[in-house]
Amino acid sequence: MSAAAAPPAPSRSIPLLIPSIEEEDIAAMAAVVRSGNLVQGEKVAALEEAVRQVTGSAHAVAASNGTATLHLSLAALGIGPGDEVIVPAFSFIATANAVVHAGARPVFVDICRSTFNIDPALVEAAITPRTRAIMVVHEFGLMADMEPLLALAGRHRLPLIEDAACALGATQGGLPAGRGGVAGSFSLHPRKTITSGEGGVLVTEDPELAEQYRILRNHGISQRDGRMEFVAPGYNYRMTDFQAALALSQLRRLPDMLAVRRQLAANYLARISHPCLVLPAAREGHAWQTFHLMVEPPLSQEEVITRLRAAGIGCNLGAQCLPAQDFYARTHRHQVREFPQAWAAWQQGVAIPLHPRLSPADQDHIIQTLNSLPIPPRS
Numbered sequence: 001m002s003a004a005a006a007p008p009a010p011s012r013s014i015p016l017l018i019p020s021i022e023e024e025d026i027a028a029m030a031a032v033v034r035s036g037n038l039v040q041g042e043k044v045a046a047l048e049e050a051v052r053q054v055t056g057s058a059h060a061v062a063a064s065n066g067t068a069t070l071h072l073s074l075a076a077l078g079i080g081p082g083d084e085v086i087v088p089a090f091s092f093i094a095t096a097n098a099v100v101h102a103g104a105r106p107v108f109v110d111i112c113r114s115t116f117n118i119d120p121a122l123v124e125a126a127i128t129p130r131t132r133a134i135m136v137v138h139e140f141g142l143m144a145d146m147e148p149l150l151a152l153a154g155r156h157r158l159p160l161i162e163d164a165a166c167a168l169g170a171t172q173g174g175l176p177a178g179r180g181g182v183a184g185s186f187s188l189h190p191r192k193t194i195t196s197g198e199g200g201v202l203v204t205e206d207p208e209l210a211e212q213y214r215i216l217r218n219h220g221i222s223q224r225d226g227r228m229e230f231v232a233p234g235y236n237y238r239m240t241d242f243q244a245a246l247a248l249s250q251l252r253r254l255p256d257m258l259a260v261r262r263q264l265a266a267n268y269l270a271r272i273s274h275p276c277l278v279l280p281a282a283r284e285g286h287a288w289q290t291f292h293l294m295v296e297p298p299l300s301q302e303e304v305i306t307r308l309r310a311a312g313i314g315c316n317l318g319a320q321c322l323p324a325q326d327f328y329a330r331t332h333r334h335q336v337r338e339f340p341q342a343w344a345a346w347q348q349g350v351a352i353p354l355h356p357r358l359s360p361a362d363q364d365h366i367i368q369t370l371n372s373l374p375i376p377p378r379s
């Protein structure tokens with residue numbers, strides 16, 4: 001962009017997101033801090049119970065973050081060196097890193113451009129004798145296509161793990177996110193709908209897996225006949241009780257927060273009309289953690305980001321093409337042309353503000369700024 005075309009300094013500042021923390025949430029957290037019972041106590045148990053109910057799961061185990069819960073989901077299955085885990089090629093990097101933390105190798109599979117989720121039609125070709133699990137991501141709060149994925153996992157007797165970091169409260173045909181596979185992992189990072197600062201919750205139907213999660217989260221400690229035994233070289237993945245209190249207090253408002261997000265997303269879908277912007281698919285049960293546009297030529301992702309920021313509008317890339325990131329490029333030596341959709345989503349995607357504190361005036365400003373983006377001449 002030439003200096004002459006640069007827009008004036010923004011008169012307002014609209015963040016990409018603001019966590020929905022109310023005074024009552026802060027009071028709930030402060031009460032725990034005052035009590036002096038700081039680590040993994042009754043508030044962690046209450047948060048687990050609340051997430052268990054939201055997802056309709058049999059068991060929920062809270063941990064220090066959503067990467068720790070992904071790691072626990074793999075470690076509890078005994079997945080380690082020599083094993084492969086299938087992951088989507090487009091996600092936040094933690095999806096693949098958790099597989100590496102377990103000692104295994106992530107095997108990338110391209111996504112569907114319409115959903116930004118793993119393409120079920122491409123998974124089977126990635127299965128080898130070393131495959132030990134399929135990890136799907138519900139990117140941006142939209143659930144991956146669970147029916148064919150569960151059928152495929154069943155046919156190959158592979159556990160399906162849901163990285164539902166962005167998808168608390170999402171559903172698909174009545175199935176809540178986190179409930180379809182052997183494990184569902186949620187993040188409570190401030191980027192997500194409900195936050196504990198740092199935090200994660202893992203849900204499962206399997207009592208033995210839940211017990212393993214609890215043991216591995218707390219230094220490998222197991223209670224046998226009332227005696228403490230160290231049965232595994234576990235981790236310290238505990239959550240603090242004041243973090244749990246913060247998230248638990250917000251969780252009561254989850255239905256309202258989801259309703260506001262769905263309304264904001266509906267406004268964007270109805271009113272963004274730029275010919276170079278492709279809107280995300282509106283599907284029932286979408287939790288709308290992120291609103292992610294695709295920029296088509298001759299407009300570029302860089303141009304959109306520059307113009308939005310100049311107008312005071314927070315924006316960012318939605319997620320990354322994982323095999324193209326430095327570590328995975330060196331360890332996997334993939335050709336990025338193997339993942340054309342993940343590559344396109346990384347190169348053309350832009351996330352725009354979506355959170356319950358976005359005012360109608362600010363949303364109008366975002367929509368107007370997008371719709372009036374000049375179309376550059378085709379080079």
Ligand SMILES: *Cc1c(COP(=O)(O)O)cnc(C)c1O
Nearest residue numbers: 065066067092094095165187189
């Ligand atoms: C946020 C996120 C994670 C990691 O969660 P943390 O709580 O930040 O560790 C993992 N996977 C996906 C898809 C995410 O969006």
